[in-house]
Amino acid sequence: MKFNTQLIHGGNSEDQTTGAVSTPVYRSSTFHQHQLGGNPKWEYSRTGNPTRASLEKLIAELEHGVAGFAFSSGSAAIHAVFSLYSQGDHFVVGSDVYGGTFRLINKVLKRFGFEFTVVDMQDLNAVQNAIQDNTVAIYFETPTNPLLQIADIEAIAKIAKKHGVRTIVDNTFATPYNQQPLTLGADIVVHSATKYLGGHSDVVAGLVVTTDQHIAEQLAFLQNSIGSTLGPDDSWLLQRGIKTLGARMRVHQENATAVVKFLQQDPRIGKIYYPGLTDFPGHSVAAKQMKNFGAMISFELKAGLDAKKFVESLQLIDLAESLGGIESLIEVPAVMTHGSIPREIRLKNGIKDELIRLSVGIEDPEDIIADLKQALDQLD
Secondary structure, X not given: OOHHHHHHHOOOOOOOOOOOOOOOOOOOXXXXXXXXXXXXXXXEOOOOOHHHHHHHHXXXXXXXXXXXXXEOOHHHHHHHHHOOOOOOOEEEEEOOOOHHHHHHHHHHHHHXXXXXXXXXXXXXXXXXXXXXXXXXXXXXXXXXXXXXXXXXXXXXXXXXXXXXXXXXXXXXXXXXXXXXXXXXXXXXXXXXXXXXXXXXXXXXXXXEEEOOHHHHHHHHHHHHHHOOEOOHHHHHHHHHHHHOHHHHHHHHHHHHHHHHHHHHXXXXXXXXXXXXXXXXOOHHHHHHHOOOOOOEEEEEEOOOOOHHHHHHXXXXXXXXXXXXXXXXXXXXXXXXXXXXXXXXXXXXXXXXXXEEEEEOOOOOHHHHHHHHHXXXXXXO
16 A cells, blocks of 8 residues: 555544444543453553554554554653663763753753763764663654754664664654655654644644564553553544645645745845755755655844844744644744753754744745745845
């Protein structure tokens, strides 16, 4: 079954009881057990729910894993993955990660005795040299948030396997439509499914998929024990969103290409971060491991121009957190998504105060570009 067909017909796309072509929402916290101690398939919705199970089966198929797990947010999913490990364990982490992930690492996980070394994942020698005797996993995003840096998944996975450690990839920006890390050697893939997978800015969710049956059993235990599971209504919304992922991504990416061309030609734009540009560092790696380059663009205005005035002058594009929805969204990472990272660390990692991140929606591209132009004109 081809990928776009699998989006629609994968998982439990048809209810076996009624023949409904849309998985029902099972709003039940508990289930009738017909035999005492009979090991029923469904017993309590934190442990398992038919609607959530349908979603989990679908994402496992799309990412080519043995099992999928749905959580109440992307951060909850990431926390569950780190919960596989113990005090004294060491992780190699990418330098350009989502601010919420940085906050989880710095303010929560370090308090429990986890150790971290932050490296530029584009530098394979740095990745290799950061591995210690107590290293258990390498964790990174590709493309990264917000600098769109590209890490070579296959090369990093080979380094990890050589040292007996796991490879964990956040695939939120690429989605399985463009990139499937497990097929490139990764052991675990995580998603903030709030973004492109949901696609309509109406659900908060996280997903985890693994290729390892033992890890899957551990994640199932943690999902049930920690309890940050995705409810049936949100599971249904997310599965519905995934069905149109292919159709949406094609338009997102066509629009992103048009927007990048516009930004390249405007003299008020100082720098553009987009893996589809042939002179972008990591372009060749992205072309090798991704089907397309996605629809996230970051850029900087020319020196002296006011980023605050620019984003506040937009009329169609929403100034808002998050990304990957059908509507175009813009933000300033230094103030918004990455505001939890201390400024000196943020600047060291290349996230400047004037950096702007744009999630290109599926509106008519002429309207997106016209809005960018009129906002830029306010700066003249």
